[in-house]
Each structure stands twice: as structure tokens, then as C-alpha cells.
Amino acid sequence: MTKRDVSLGVVGAARASLSKLLGAAADAPGEGKDFPVAMPDEEWRSRLTAEQYHVLRRHGTERAGSSPLDNEYRKGTYFCAGCGAPLFSSDAKFNSGTGWPSFFKPLEGAVETSEDNTLFMRRTEVHCARCGGHLGHVFEDGPPPTGLRYCMNGVALRFEPEAGA
Ligand SMILES: [Zn+2]
Numbered sequence: 001m002t003k004r005d006v007s008l009g010v011v012g013a014a015r016a017s018l019s020k021l022l023g024a025a026a027d028a029p030g031e032g033k034d035f036p037v038a039m040p041d042e043e044w045r046s047r048l049t050a051e052q053y054h055v056l057r058r059h060g061t062e063r064a065g066s067s068p069l070d071n072e073y074r075k076g077t078y079f080c081a082g083c084g085a086p087l088f089s090s091d092a093k094f095n096s097g098t099g100w101p102s103f104f105k106p107l108e109g110a111v112e113t114s115e116d117n118t119l120f121m122r123r124t125e126v127h128c129a130r131c132g133g134h135l136g137h138v139f140e141d142g143p144p145p146t147g148l149r150y151c152m153n154g155v156a157l158r159f160e161p162e163a164g165a
Contacts, residue, residue: 102150
């Protein structure tokens with residue numbers, strides 16, 4: 001055993017207790033499915049912040065109103081905080097009043113959906129098509145032209161304003 005193995009073991013133990021704290025009991029989103037960007041859970045955990053990991057890899061939901069992106073209205077693009085894939089344009093963003101960044105449509109092919117029957121509700125879960133990271137849910141009470149409301153966790157997104165925006 002090298003020195004490196006020993007230190008990795010210590011980090012691993014620290015992470016294990018962190019996941020206990022976060023109540024990481026739920027299955028990871030898209031489990032059993034192959035995504036273009038895939039890596040072991042441990043790797044995700046080391047790359048993401050605790051909040052990002054909880055939402056993206058453990059299907060968590062951020063507190064409403066907690067994301068600065070809820071009030072972000074500059075022109076630009078929203079990327080997946082997990083893998084960096086472009087997901088939404090600011091052109092499709094609207095104020096839903098829910099406290100979560102909301103869009104009426106994703107960029108083409110950027111997200112996929114699955115049925116979510118947790119919390120005794122039937123909802124449609126939205127995840128990144130490239131890495132499978134959980135982003136939020138989509139509801140059918142959005143504005144024109146789609147009538148859809150992509151209710152996203154801001155912590156799962158990274159915003160890049162257009163130059164000059
Ligand atoms: Zn992604």
C-alpha cells in the first residue's frame with residue numbers, strides 16, 4: 001500500500017459520512033442507462049459541490065428562491081453544472097414566480113425526461129441528455145409557445161452571459 005492509497009482511503013471515509021449527512025438514499029438518476037458522459041459516483045462526488053451532487057446525482061431539490069439564477073435575466077446560455085452541456089437559452093426563460101429558474105423549452109436534444117412517482121405525485125423528471133444529471137421537473141402549465149414549464153434547480157445550472165450582456 002502506498003502513501004497515496006492511504007490518503008485516498010481517508011478521503012473516501014470522509015465522503016461516505018458526507019453522503020450519510022445528505023441522506024443519499026435515493027437512487028441516482030438515470031441509473032442503469034448509459035450516458036455519453038459517465039463516471040463512478042465517487043468521481044461525481046469529488047467534482048461537484050455537496051449541493052450540486054445532492055441535486056444532480058441524488059435527485060435533490062434546492063430550496064425555492066435560493067438560486068441567484070432565479071433572478072437572472074441577462075442574455076446568455078445555461079449549461080449543465082455536471083458536464084458543461086448547453087441546456088437552455090435565456091430566450092426561453094420566464095418568471096414563473098415559483099422561486100426556481102424556469103424555461104418554456106430546452107435547447108434541442110439537450111434534456112431527456114422520465115416518469116417520477118416519488119412523493120406520492122406523478123411528475124415528469126428532467127435530466128441532462130449528456131450526463132444524466134437530474135435538473136428538475138417539467139409541468140404543463142407554462143406560457144406560450146410551448147405551454148411547458150421546465151422548473152429547474154439553479155444549482156444544477158451554470159449561466160454564462162453573452163458578451164456585453
Ligand atoms: Zn450534464
